[in-house]
Amino acid sequence: MGTKHKTPLLDDLEKGPFPSFVTEIKKAAEHSEYAQDLLGQLELSFKEKVTHWKHGGIVGVRGYGSGVIGRYSDVPEEFPGVAHFHTLRVNSPSGFFYSTKALREICEVWDKYGSGLTNMHGSTGDIILLGTKTENLEPVFAELSSRGWDLGGSGSAVRTPSCCVGQARCEWSNIDTMAITHDITHHYQDEMHRPAFPYKFKFKVAGCAIDCIASIARADMSIIGTWKGDIQIDQDEVKAYAAAGMDIQKEIVELCPTGCMSWDGSELKINNEDCNRCMHCIAKMAKALRPGPEKGATILLGSKAPIVTGALMSWVIVPFMKMEPPYEEFYDLVDRIWEWWDEYGKNRERIGELIERLGFPRFLKEVGIEPHPAMVKEPRRDPFFFWSEEDIEK
Amino acid sequence: MEREELKKIIYELVEKSMGKKKLKQSDILKKVSAEHGVDKGEVKAALRELMDAGKLIFTYFGGSYVEIPPKEE
Amino acid sequence: MAELPQRQTDIGPPHYEQFLPPVIKKNYGKWIYHEELGPGYMVHVAESGDRVWTVRVASPRLLSTDTIKEICDIADKHCDGYLRFTTRNNIEFMVDDESKVEPLMKELKEKGYMIGGIGSRISNVVHTQGWVHCHSAATDASGIVKALMDELHEYFTSKDLQARVRLAVACCVNMCGAVHCSDIAIVGVHKTPPRIEHERLRNLCEIPSTVASCPTSAISPDPQKKSVKIKLEKCMYCGNCYSVCPSMPIADPKNDGVAIVVGGKVSNMRSHPMFSKLAIPWLPNNPPRWPEVVDAVRKILDAYIADARKHERVGEWIERIGWEKFFKLTNLEFKLQHVDDFTFARETWRMAATFKW
Numbered sequence: 001m002g003t004k005h006k007t008p009l010l011d012d013l014e015k016g017p018f019p020s021f022v023t024e025i026k027k028a029a030e031h032s033e034y035a036q037d038l039l040g041q042l043e044l045s046f047k048e049k050v051t052h053w054k055h056g057g058i059v060g061v062r063g064y065g066s067g068v069i070g071r072y073s074d075v076p077e078e079f080p081g082v083a084h085f086h087t088l089r090v091n092s093p094s095g096f097f098y099s100t101k102a103l104r105e106i107c108e109v110w111d112k113y114g115s116g117l118t119n120m121h122g123s124t125g126d127i128i129l130l131g132t133k134t135e136n137l138e139p140v141f142a143e144l145s146s147r148g149w150d151l152g153g154s155g156s157a158v159r160t161p162s163c164c165v166g167q168a169r170c171e172w173s174n175i176d177t178m179a180i181t182h183d184i185t186h187h188y189q190d191e192m193h194r195p196a197f198p199y200k201f202k203f204k205v206a207g208c209a210i211d212c213i214a215s216i217a218r219a220d221m222s223i224i225g226t227w228k229g230d231i232q233i234d235q236d237e238v239k240a241y242a243a244a245g246m247d248i249q250k251e252i253v254e255l256c257p258t259g260c261m262s263w264d265g266s267e268l269k270i271n272n273e274d275c276n277r278c279m280h281c282i283a284k285m286a287k288a289l290r291p292g293p294e295k296g297a298t299i300l301l302g303s304k305a306p307i308v309t310g311a312l313m314s315w316v317i318v319p320f321m322k323m324e325p326p327y328e329e330f331y332d333l334v335d336r337i338w339e340w341w342d343e344y345g346k347n348r349e350r351i352g353e354l355i356e357r358l359g360f361p362r363f364l365k366e367v368g369i370e371p372h373p374a375m376v377k378e379p380r381r382d383p384f385f386f387w388s389e390e391d392i393e394k
Numbered sequence: 395m396e397r398e399e400l401k402k403i404i405y406e407l408v409e410k411s412m413g414k415k416k417l418k419q420s421d422i423l424k425k426v427s428a429e430h431g432v433d434k435g436e437v438k439a440a441l442r443e444l445m446d447a448g449k450l451i452f453t454y455f456g457g458s459y460v461e462i463p464p465k466e467e
Numbered sequence: 468m469a470e471l472p473q474r475q476t477d478i479g480p481p482h483y484e485q486f487l488p489p490v491i492k493k494n495y496g497k498w499i500y501h502e503e504l505g506p507g508y509m510v511h512v513a514e515s516g517d518r519v520w521t522v523r524v525a526s527p528r529l530l531s532t533d534t535i536k537e538i539c540d541i542a543d544k545h546c547d548g549y550l551r552f553t554t555r556n557n558i559e560f561m562v563d564d565e566s567k568v569e570p571l572m573k574e575l576k577e578k579g580y581m582i583g584g585i586g587s588r589i590s591n592v593v594h595t596q597g598w599v600h601c602h603s604a605a606t607d608a609s610g611i612v613k614a615l616m617d618e619l620h621e622y623f624t625s626k627d628l629q630a631r632v633r634l635a636v637a638c639c640v641n642m643c644g645a646v647h648c649s650d651i652a653i654v655g656v657h658k659t660p661p662r663i664e665h666e667r668l669r670n671l672c673e674i675p676s677t678v679a680s681c682p683t684s685a686i687s688p689d690p691q692k693k694s695v696k697i698k699l700e701k702c703m704y705c706g707n708c709y710s711v712c713p714s715m716p717i718a719d720p721k722n723d724g725v726a727i728v729v730g731g732k733v734s735n736m737r738s739h740p741m742f743s744k745l746a747i748p749w750l751p752n753n754p755p756r757w758p759e760v761v762d763a764v765r766k767i768l769d770a771y772i773a774d775a776r777k778h779e780r781v782g783e784w785i786e787r788i789g790w791e792k793f794f795k796l797t798n799l800e801f802k803l804q805h806v807d808d809f810t811f812a813r814e815t816w817r818m819a820a821t822f823k824w
C-alpha cells in the first residue's frame with residue numbers, strides 16, 4: 001500500500017452532523033492507493049487554496065469520443081496514486097432507480113479497477129466513477145458493457161439525458177418522463193458517443209412546470225409536461241383542506257399568479273381559460289386538484305450557464321406536443337434543429353447562443369416552426385424588422 | 395467510392411491538418427462529402443471504421459476533435 | 468491479466484423497469500396524491516389503494532463503494548433490494564407497508580444517516596467537483612457544502628421554512644449544475660487575469676481559437692512572441708481562455724474566492740423561473756470551513772426567515788420587497804460590482820423614479 005498522509009485540515013471536515021465526503025475518501029483509502037493519494041493532494045489544495053489537477057484531453061475508450069474525463073495531477077511525484085485520475089461517466093438508468101444487485105456489480109468492477117470512489121450522481125446525471133489509470137479504462141469498459149452498462153456523453157456531443165421521477169412516483173407528471181428519456185438516450189447513441197456537434201447538447205425531461213430536474217436552467221432542450229383542459233377539482237377534498245386549517249383564500253386564491261381562482265367558503269372555482277398552469281394550487285392541494293385531461297409537453301430551447309456571453313434559460317419553441325411513442329414529431333424537430341446548428345454554429349457555440357446571434361425569427365423560419373405568442377413575453381419594442389420577398393407587393 | 399479509398403482520403407485529410415488546425419467530425423463530413431461527392435452518411439461510416447480500428451481518435455480540447463493517436467512511448 | 472469479457476458498444480443504459488420496486492412498477496402512472504408525513508418521509512397513494520412510503524436521507528454525493536454497499540444492505544433488509552437517488556444527491560428508500568417504516572428509520576438513524584430534505588426546507592446541496600477533481604476550480608465545492616450544511620442541518624432535518632430554499636455550489640464560473648437559478652448559491656471566482664506562459668503556449672495552443680475564446684475580446688495575437696497578449700482592462704477573469712489554452716493559468720490562491728448569488732429558481736410555480744443575482748461579489752477562500760461564506764449565507768437566510776411570507780421563495784420575497792430593501796435587511800454592502808455592465812445590463816438599470824429609501 002502507498003503512503004498515509006497527514007490531513008489535519010480535511011480531518012476537521014469529518015466533524016459535524018452532515019455526512020462527510022472526507023470520511024468517504026478515507027473509507028476508500030483503506031483499500032485504494034488512489035484514494036490515499038487523493039487525500040494527500042486534496043489536503044495540499046486546502047492548504048495552498050489552489051487546485052492541483054491538469055487538463056488531459058486525449059484519453060478514452062476505443063471508438064468513443066465520450067464518457068471519459070481525463071485528469072492528471074500536477075504533483076505526481078508526491079502523489080503517484082493520482083498521477084492519472086481519469087473519470088468514467090456511466091449512463092444512469094432513467095429516474096435513478098437501482099436494484100442493489102446492479103449497484104453491487106458496479107462497485108465490484110470499480111473496486112477492482114478504480115479508486116472505489118463515485119459520485120451518485122454527477123450534475124449531468126451520470127454515475128461518476130472517480131479516478132483510474134489510463135490502462136484500466138478499456139478493462140472497466142469491457143466489464144461494465146458486458147454487464148449491460150454503457151458510457152454517457154461528454155465533449156461536443158449529446159450529454160446523458162436525464163429526467164424527474166415522473167409517473168413512477170409523482171401524480172403530477174403529465175408525460176412518461178422515464179420512458180421518454182430512455183427512448184431519447186437509445187435513439188441518439190451515435191450522437192452521444194461520437195461527438196459531431198459544435199458543442200454539447202443536453203436533453204432534460206420534467207413531468208410538470210415544477211421542473212424538479214431543473215431542465216429550464218440547464219438543458220439545451222427542455223421538455224416540460226403540461227396539459228390542456230380544465231384542472232380537475234374534488235370539492236369535498238377542498239373543504240377537507242379548509243377544515244384542516246388551510247386558509248384557501250390567502251394561500252391558494254391570492255397566490256394564484258393569474259388571478260383566475262375564487263373561493264366562497266364552500267366551492268373553489270377556476271377560470272381555466274386564464275390559468276397558465278403554474279402548478280401552485282395543485283401542489284398545495286394535492287388531494288383536491290389534479291392537472292387537466294389532455295396531456296403533452298411544452299418544448300423549450302436554449303438554456304446555458306453564463307459562459308460565454310451570459311446565462312440563458314430555455315424559452316418556448318413548441319407550446320404543446322404530444323409525447324407518445326414512437327415520438328416521430330419530436331425526433332423530426334430535433335433533427336431539423338441540429339441540421340441548422342451544424343450549418344451555422346461556430347465551434348463551442350451552444351444552440352441558444354446561435355439563435356441569439358442569428359435571430360430567433362430566422363431560426364423559426366429556417367427550421368420551419370410557426371410563430372406563436374407563447375414564444376415571447378412581449379412582442380418587440382422596435383420597428384426594425386425584416387420582410388422577405390413574398391411579403392412584398394411587386 | 396470504395397470504403398478503403400474513402401478511409402484513405404479521410405486519414406490523409408486529418409494527417410495534413412495535424413498541428414495546423416484541429417478538425418471536428420463535422421468539418422470532415424462536410425469537406426469530404428463536398429469534395430468527393432459522397433454522401434455524408436458514408437463518410438461517417440468510414441470514419442467510424444477508422445475510429446473503431448484505433449487509427450483515428452477523438453480528442454477533447456474545449457471541444458471534440460478528430461486526430462491521429464499519439465505514438466506509444 | 469485475466470481474460471476480459473467481450474466489450475459492447477452503443478447499448479445505452481439498462482432499461483429502468485428492472486430497477487423499479489414492485490409497488491412502483493404496479494402503480495406506474497396511477498398515483499393520485501401524496502402527503503408529507505415528516506421532514507424526511509412521505510407517502511404516495513395510488514388508484515389501486517396501494518401506498519408507497521419514501522424515506523429520504525442526505526449523502527455527500529462523493530460516495531465510496533463501501534458506503535454504497537452499506538446502503539444496499541439496508542435496502543436488501545427493508546426494501547426488497549431497491550432504492551433510488553434524487554437529482555439533489557439524496558438517497559430514497561421505499562417500502563410498501565407502513566409497518567416497515569419504523570424499523571427502516573430506526574436502522575438509518577442508528578447508522579448515522581441524516582433523514583430529511585422533503586418539503587419547505589433546505590434539501591441537499593447541488594454542487595460540482597472543485598479541488599477533488601477539476602482543473603478549473605477557483606474554490607472547493609465539497610468542503611463548502613459540508614461546512615454549510617453542518618451549520619444549516621436543522622433546516623434539513625426538522626425546522627420549517629416559508630418555502631423550499633435551494634442551495635448550490637459551483638467551483639468556477641462555468642457553473643456546472645443549476646447554480647445560476649438557485650435560491651442561494653456560491654460560485655468560485657477569480658479576481659486576476661490569466662498569466663501567459665509564452666514558451667509553452669507556442670507549442671500547445673492554437674492562437675486563433677485562443678483569441679476567439681475570450682468573450683470580451685481582451686486577447687489578441689502577439690506575432691513577435693508567436694503567442695498572445697491580453698488587454699488587461701478588458702479582462703473579466705472568466706477563465707474561458709484557460710479552458711481552451713492550458714498555458715494561460717488563472718488560478719491565484721491569494722485572490723481566488725467565492726461570490727454569493729441569490730434569488731434564482733427553476734420552478735414555474737406562481738412566478739416564472741428566475742436567475743440568481745449578485746449579493747456578495749467576493750469572499751475569501753478559507754478552508755477547511757469557509758467561515759465568512761457560512762456566515763454570509765446564514766445572514767441572508769435569517770433575513771429571509773424574518774421577513775418572507777408563507778410559500779414565498781427567496782426570489783419572490785426579494786421581488787416583492789425590492790433589491791434596495793434586500794440590501795438593507797441583510798446589511799450587505801452594495802458595491803460597484805453589483806451594477807451590471809455585461810450582456811443583459813440595460814435590462815437591470817432602474818428606468819423609473821420609484822424606489823424605497
Ligand code: HEM
Nearest residue numbers: 054055056057069070071072154155455456710711712713
Ligand atoms: C489543451 C488542452 C485542453 C484545452 C484547451 C481544454 C479546454 C477545455 C474547454 C474549453 C472545456 C469546456 C468545454 C465544455 O464545456 O464542453 C473543457 C472542458 C473539460 N476539460 Fe478540458 N481542455 C484541455 C485539456 C483537458 C484535459 C487534459 C483534460 C483532462 C484530463 C480535460 C478535461 C476536461 C473536462 C473533463 C471538461 C468538461 C468536459 C465536459 O463536461 O464535457 N481537458 N476543456
Ligand code: HEM
Nearest residue numbers: 122123124218304305307595596600601641642643644710
Ligand atoms: C467553458 C465552459 C465550461 C468548461 C470549461 C467546463 C468544464 C467542465 C469540467 C472540466 C468538468 C469536469 C469536472 C470534473 O469531473 O473534473 C465539467 C463538468 C460538468 N459541467 Fe462543465 N464546463 C463548462 C461549461 C458548462 C456549462 C455551461 C454547463 C451547464 C450549463 C456545464 C455543466 C457541467 C456539468 C453538469 C458537469 C458535471 C459536474 C459534476 O457533476 O460535478 N458545464 N465541466
Ligand code: HEM
Nearest residue numbers: 378379380381382383384385386387812813814816818819
Ligand atoms: C425608425 C425608427 C423610428 C421612427 C421613425 C420613430 C418615429 C417616432 C415618431 C414619429 C414619434 C412621435 C413623435 C411625436 O410627435 O411625439 C416617436 C415617438 C417616440 N418614439 Fe420613436 N421612432 C423610431 C424608433 C424608436 C425606437 C427604437 C424607440 C425606442 C426604443 C422609440 C421610442 C419612442 C418614444 C419613447 C417616443 C415617445 C412616445 C411618447 O410620446 O410617449 N422610437 N417616434
Ligand code: SF4
Nearest residue numbers: 164170207208211212
Ligand atoms: S417535475 Fe413535476 S412531475 Fe416531475 S417529479 Fe417534479 S413535481 Fe413531479
Ligand code: SF4
Nearest residue numbers: 256275276278279281
Ligand atoms: S395552476 Fe397556477 S395559474 Fe392555474 S389556477 Fe392554479 S395557481 Fe392559478
Ligand code: SF4
Nearest residue numbers: 595601604638639643
Ligand atoms: S464548476 Fe468549474 S471548477 Fe467546478 S466542476 Fe465545473 S468546470 Fe470544474
Ligand code: SF4
Nearest residue numbers: 681702703705706708
Ligand atoms: S479570463 Fe476571460 S476575459 Fe480574461 S482574457 Fe481569458 S477569456 Fe478573456
